Amino acid sequence: MDQNLERFIAIRRDLHQIPEKGFEEYKTQKYLLDYLDELPTERLEIKVWKTGIFVKVKGMNPNKTYGYRADMDGLPMEELTGLAFLSQHKGMMHACGHDFHMAIGLGVLTALVSNPIQDDVVFLFQPAEEGPGGAKPMLESQIFAEWRPDEIVALHIAPEYPVGTIAAKPGLLFANTSELFIDLKGKGGHAAYPHHANDMVVAASQLVSQFQTVISRNVDPLDSAVITIGKITGGFVQNVIAEEARLEGTIRTLSEESMVRVKQRIEAIVKGIEVGFDCSAVIDYGSMYHQVYNDETLTKEFMNFAKDHVEVIECKEAMTGEDFGYIVKEVPGFMFWLGVNSAYGLHHQKLNPDEEAIAVAISLLTSYFSFKSRAN
Structure with a gap:
């Protein structure tokens, strides 16, 4: 495994340098295809789908088909790790571990080509997990229909856990998520004459304050939900009342019912703002991701299997969003956390996962697919 570890660490570092936006993963796709072209072809079938x-x-x-999903895209943020293999794409970074996910996928794939098992294994290199969402259209593709796995697995790096540890749980793992964009339009004017204008900075501020009551007063306290407004823009100079303002945020809930209820309350509050400030408002929910609900039987089986290979922790559900939820809604499967021991967390400009975790995951998943195939 030492030579293989160096090989797939090198692959991870290559991929780390070319992060790309969702559905723009052209260099990433070419890199993966070039690697696949070097493998023996007798046991491989490759089909390109968009940038995946x-x-x-x-x-x-084969009697069954198993699946592994690896996401491909990066995040629009400047990398500050200082690594020798720093992102070459200004303003883009693999800050969510997708470079790890792909390198691990190639490692497992290579092992299964070299030492084939009884059953088929389909690898999905999926674009646009960070947005606008590649899992759902990939799931709906003709290729997926032809190669539909009977069971599927995915992993996500976890900076908070040490290398050699995985974490999982049967049932709900990740939340339902939705983007939130609200555009307000009122009437601008001179700062000295506020009575002649409808100030959208004030309207936006009122919205943020009122949204806090949705969670505290409209969601079952035994349930969990979050509304976060991460960005507000409005106006263009200090002495002019803003005619327009825009709020950008996210909604996260642990139940589908709460997502519906939260959106209903947001829409009611926004209508109130329209009346109260004599303005117009447009709501856009952007990308929406279904909860990741791990198949309970398969997850328990995997966790029991993994105990002979790594330390296994049963974790709590998280408010993290993942479009893998669409896949496990249709295909039995699960996702687990892979410990990578980073001082900085996911989506941080200094995220630096421990590359030793790559070998751990390749070994674990290769053994797991072999185990499943023997048991089948």
Whole structure:
């Protein structure tokens, strides 16, 4: 595994340098395809889908098909790690570990090509997990229909856990999520004559304050939900009353029912702002991700299996969003956290996962697919 570890660490570092936006992963796709072209072809089938890739590793006598999903895109943020293999794309960074996910996928794929199991394994290299969402359209593609796995697994790096540890839980793992964009339009004017204008900075501020009551007074206290407004823009100079303002945020809930209820309350509050400030408002929910609900039987089986290979922790559900939820809504499967021991967390400009975790994941997943195929 030492030589393989160096190989896939090198792959991870190459991928780390070329992070790209969702559905713009052209260099990433080419890098993956170039690597796949170097492998023996007798057990491989490769199909390109948009900027993603489907790869089938054919088993010796298949009765079932297993799947592994690896997301491909980066995040629009400047990297501050100081690493020798720093992102070459200004304003883009692999700050969510997708470079790890892909390198691990290639490692497992390579192992199964070299030492084939009885069953087929399909690898989904999926674009646009960070937005606008690649899992749902990939799921709806003709290729997925032809190669539909019977079971599927994905992992996500976890900076808070040490290398050699995984964390998972049966049932709900990740929340339902929705983006939130609200555009307000009123009437601008001179700062000295506020009575002749409808100030959208004040309207936006009122919205932020009122949204706090949605969570505290409209969501079951035994449930969990979050509304976060992360960005407000409005106006263009200090002595002019702003005619327009824009709020950008996110909604996260642990139940589908709460997501519906939260949106209903947001819409009611926004209508009140329109009346109260004599303005117009447009709401856009952007990308919406379904909760990741791990198949309970498969997750328990995997956690029991993994105990012989790594330390296993049963974790709590998180407010994290992941479009893998659309896939496990249709196909039995699960996601687990892979410990990578980073001082900085996901989506941080200094995220620096421990690369030793790559070998841990490749070994664990290769053994798991072999185990599943023997048990089948």
